[in-house]
Amino acid sequence: MIEPVMSETWPLKAGSHTDDERQGDRTWRILVVDDDNDVHEATDFALRRVQILGRPLELIHVFSAEEALKILHMTPDIAVILLDVVMERPDSGLRLVEELRAEGYREQRIILRTGYPGDAPEKQVIRDYEIDDYWSKDELTRTRLVTSLTTAIRTVDYVRALKGTRAGLEMVIEGTQYLYQNKSIDIFAEGVLTQLAAILRVSPEGGVCALAELSDQEDNLVVLSGIGRFASYVGKRLTDVEDIDHDLISAGDNNGTAPVISGNKILFSHRSDTGRRLLIYFVHDQVLSPENIVLVEVFATNLAICFDNLALISELAELAFVDQRAGLPNQNAFDRELMHMTRNGSDAAIVAMVAIEDAAQFCVAFGVNYFDRVITAVYDRLRSVVGDNVLVARVGEYTLGLVDSTGKVEVSAIEEIFDETFEVVGSPVVVRGTIGIVRGNPQGRRASDIQRAARLTLLKQKQRAPGGTAEFEPSMADEVQSALQMVGKLREAVRDRKLTFVFQPKICLKTGAVIGSEVLCRWIDEGQPVSPGRFIPVAERAGLSGEITLQCLEAVTKLNAMLRQQGLQPLRAAINLAANDIDNIDFINRLIEACEDHQLGPENVGFEITETQRFTNDGEATACVQKLARQGFEIWLDDFGTGYSSLNHLDILPVRGIKIDKSFISGLSAGGYASHVAATAARIAQTLGIEAVAEGIETTDQQEICKDLGIQFAQGFLYSPGLPPEKFVEWVKSHDNDGRSDNG
Structure with missing residues (x-):
């Protein structure tokens, strides 16, 4: 029987070289997570003596998600996780995937294996979870398992190689751009030493990078960077x-550009055509293999070329700091400028993120190349507004970032670039942008913290009101953390039908x-009610709104049965549809099928859509709404007047009527309501031949004004708050036609 393996020796600190660590360097660690002992034994048998990329596999066996998490905390160099979906719970594997990715385990490749594919449909799992492969256990033959592992391990090997060299390489490239400027030569020197250690995968005992100006004398060489035992010599003569x-240093001066390797010492000395001398002296604690010696020679050759050829340096900088598709400054350029800003400690600086709204639709409708022209047009106009001293860079597929070290850029100027159409491929295009702003250096944070704050601000604004602007507040971080915690609880509540x-x-x-009535969702979490204004947007962003809607149908069915038992006729119930569900024809088809299954026809249910959803004549959202209307279901436009393009919606969509938002109703007074927004909305409805509902009526005065305005229907606390089904039935039984109940 396979016993669970719980390592107590990993991870090891950098620089130590125990037998376990050297073994880890020679093997690929595979974590097998499954509650079935037979699966462990079969996996062990199938992978025995298998080697991938010339290295054997080391299998670590655990039987639960909890054990797997402990192993990963102790053994972060695991390459691949073979993960069962169904263990302690039906979704233990999926929960573990979410937890691992949330904790930052990005390197590990995850291959899901399930004996119950119906419990975790492949399409849904691949869409919703960050996994790398998915197999039913009865389909996963030895050949397929080895193939899947090989693919995953190739990816891990590539990712590890990138991680091992990225930090040094970025500093080398950054430093080489300004090689002869004192403010960045130290960055270049530090990068050379870091890169050399990363390439050889050795722990340096010490190293120096020294430079001499127009001299071949050793006593003129000045230490620009030092690591290990030489770190304290920066700025001193060699x-x-x-x-x-x-x-060795003297001998190396006569060796041309070839490195000198003597035991555990490496020397590179090169004199440029201008007479400058660059010297690298590096001491490590391992014996170099023939392959490593070749790497040192290649590195030395490349370093000599970079030192000599400023044209090549410029070309490398172009590749590193320019988006190759659109020719704009890229994320690397943004990071560099942000780092310089934080080093200078400017409290007046401004960092902004500008996301192009509807970017995905542009790409789907017209192609990626077209959208590249769109974002270039936005970049050009933004640059013309902020000036040459402010960096604008492409920091995401659909996002531009801005770094203004002076803090002189007006936020309103950024907003105003979207007021006019853009010229793209000879045609005018309307583009909207959502903007997140961070001013100064909040709480003295690092460049990465400021960038995270800007992205967080942008995310919050996109969630709240796409197309607007928000400025960073420290409370936003707490809100996001709270929302992430809420997602997990809400997912459980939906699954367990606790709503x-x-x-x-x-x-x-x-x-x-x-x-009729409107169906409203309620959630009690740990004995406390959660405001729908908090959890409904979270549910929509987490993809839970569709399931909540389907559960609404079940609630309507039960209410109708209770009404019939009391000798009352069922009433049409209005159900709110989330914007992301309206845009999904697959969900609309499921919704129609669910109505048929529950025997709910157009006389029993209708649907309300909000103005936060955009509609066009040929858009998928419009087609979805039209399909519901063709089935006979009433469509109402909710929160009328609070969204955008209201009149355009009324022209495009087959709506039965509008619901005038309660914010307009609450402001009605007997003195001058004729010019009020609610009065205008009522006249629009009358002109178009549709009906209107007044939301949030709380007083008899508001009720009488709405009657005078010609509004047909109303709902609000004057009549009743939202009631559970049994209380709603009692309320209907006792209601009289004066708009009040006998007991109220």
Whole structure:
């Protein structure tokens, strides 16, 4: 029987070289997570004596998600996780995937294996979870397993190689751009030493990078960078450095551009055509293999070329700091400018993120090349507004970043670039942008913290009101963390059907009769009610709104049954549809099928859509709404007047009527309501031949004003709050046609 393996020796600190660590360097560690012992034994048998990329596999076996998490905390160099979906819980594997990725485990490749594919449909899992492969256990033959592992391990090997060299390489490239400027030569020197250690995968005991101006004398070489035991010599002459092999340094000067390797010492000395001399002296603690010696020679050759050829340096900088598709400064350029800004400590600086709205639609409709022209047009106009001293860079597929070290850029100027159409491929294009702003250096944070704050601000604004602008507030970080915690709890509540539904009656203002209701979702978490204003947006962003809508249908079915038992006719219930669900024809088809399964026809349910969803004549969202209307379901436009393009929506969509938002109703007064927004909305409805519902009526004065305005229907606390099904039935039984209940 396979026993769970719980390592107590990993991870090891950098620089130590125990037998376990050397073994880890020679093997690929595979974590097998499954509660079935037979699966462990079969996997062990199938992978015995298998080598991938010339290295054997080391299997670590655990039987639960909890054990797997402990192993990963102790053994971060695991390459691949073979993960069962169903263990302690039906979704233990999926939960573990979410937790691992949330904790920052990005390097590990995850291959899901399930014996119950129906519990975790492949399409849904691949869409919703960050995994690398997915197999049913009965399909995963030995050949397929080895193939899948080989693909995953190739990726891990590539990622590790990138991680091992990226830090040094970025400093080398950055430093070489300004090689002869004192403010960055130290960065270049530090990068050379870091890169050399990373390439050879050795722990340096010490190293120096020294430079001499127009001289071949060793006593003129000045230490620009030092690591290990030489770190304290930066700024001193090389002749003052103790415990260094000066004979080797003298011999290296006669060796051309070839490196000199003597035991555990590496020397590179190169004199440029202008007479400058660059010297690298590096001491490590391992014996170099023939392959490593070749790497040193290649590195030395490249370093000589970089030192000599400023044209090549410029070309390398272009590749590193320019987006190759659009020719704009890229994320590397943004990071560099942000780092310079934080080093200078400017409290007046401004960092902004500008996201192009509807970018994905541009790409799908017209192609990626077209969108590159769109973002270039936005970049050009932004540059013309902020000036040459402000960096604008492409920091994402659909996002531009801005770094203004002076803080003189006006935020309003950034906003105004979207007021006019853009010229793209000879045609005018309307583009909207969402903007996140960070001013100064909040709490003295690092460049990465400021960038994270800007992206967080942008995200919050996109969630709240796309197309607007927001400035960073420290509370935003807490809000995001709270939202992430809420997603997990809400997902459980939806899965376990812990959400409840209440019904708020709709009243005919002319007769006082109850003509229907609106279904409202409620959630009690740990004994406390959670505001729908908090959890409904979270549910929509987490992709849970569709399931909540389908559970609404079940609640309507139960209410209708209760009404019939009391000798009452069922009432049409209005269900709110989330914007992302309206845009999904697959969900609309599921919704129609669910209505048929519950025997809910157009006389039983209708649907309300909000103005936050954009609609066009040929858009998918419009087609979805039209399909519901063709089935006979009433469509109402909710929160009328609070979104955008209201009149355009009324022209495009087959709506039965509008719901005038309660923010307009609450402001009605007997003195001058004729010019009020609510009055205008009522006249629009009358002109178009559609009906109107007044939301949030709380007083009899508001009720009478709405009657005078010709509004047909109303709902609000004057009549009743949202009621559970059984109380709603009692309320309907006791309601009279004056708009009040007998007991109220």
